[in-house]
Amino acid sequence: MVESTGLYLVDIESVLDGSARRSIEDGMVPVGKVLILKDLIEYFYNQAKKGMSIGFTGLDEIKKLGSIKRSGVNIEIIENDKHVIRELNYEEIKKSIREYAWKSSAIIITSDSMMLDSAEALGIPVLYTGSKRTGKLKLESFFDDKTMSVHLKEGATPLAKLGKPGSWVFVKLSDKPMERAQIEELSREIIERASTMEEGFVEIDRTGSTIVQLRDYRIIITRPPLSDGWEITAVRPIAKLKLEDYNLPEKLMKR
Structure with missing residues (x-):
């Protein structure tokens, strides 16, 4: 398990596949703050407005994250004033997440192997939740x-x-x-x-x-x-x- 700094930041994929939520519920996140970028919520909202399934799934998981009640863990929505997003697209959101984590020493919760590699290259700690899903649908x-x-x-x-x-x-x-x-x-x-x-x-x-x-x-x-x-x-x-x-x-x- 990655050494905890007490500050965690969720990534797009770990929200979409539910692994960010499960990592909190299952105790992989011991104690601390779990941060959600406001821009990430806006990104999902814009996708939902376009009728995209990624938007509906993302917003639903954000609501589930916000409703988690666990002693020692707080969910917080934050703005990233350290990175100016020119456009609310996928790559800009990913860049903003890395930038915020780098500046604030937060641990990124991600199931995206490419995010894992890029974050580690920058010296950003990662809680990787990308184990393969098994079992029947x-x-x-x-x-x-x-x-x-x-x-x-x-x-x-x-x-x-x-x-x-x-x-x-x-x-x-x-x-x-x-x-x-x-x-x-x-x-x-x-x-x-x-x-x-x-x-x-x-x-x-x-x-x-x-x-x-x-x-x-x-x-x-x-x-x-x-x-x-x-x-x-x-x-x-x-x-x-x-x-x-x-x-x-x-x-x-x-x-």
Whole structure:
């Protein structure tokens, strides 16, 4: 464990993947102040205004950080008057975090290996929280070996498409409609895992929609204003099919 100076500063990735919060809850941060740059909150706010999932996830985690009650640990939002940010973009925020930590002798809490390397090069202490995430996604509990895709929508019952191309049925997975909070939580986990796993990445993140490739799952998340509520559609190939499996016309098959 890194020697504590009593002053900690959260980084973008450790907020997004929840590892900053968990490091406090699990006692990796023994005692002291945990600082959140006001510019980081503004960055997440601007991303959320554009409909970007990173913004919603970041703001939600900031709220969770602020609600932590642990003896000896205080959460504080601070302004960085040591670095003038020309534009609230990713690189400027990262630079501001390094600059503040360097000037104030704070320990950076990060799960970003590049931030780890750059901070250590500057002599800035780091609490690295970037261990690989393991275990199944909550989303995977909706799948079995016959499931082609899962369709989740707030206010509607969850559905699964079972079978194979040319021979499938929709099946209701529960009589209880999905709540918005459930789908938001699933979405956060998907995006967090895609950001920290080698086998996953966020392919597209734009106003109202996010497309993620995570192992064999291709996942589309939509939200207002693009849709009238939060939705997740996850598709997974269940088998490599032969031409015969598609029930094509005989003439076409002969070609």
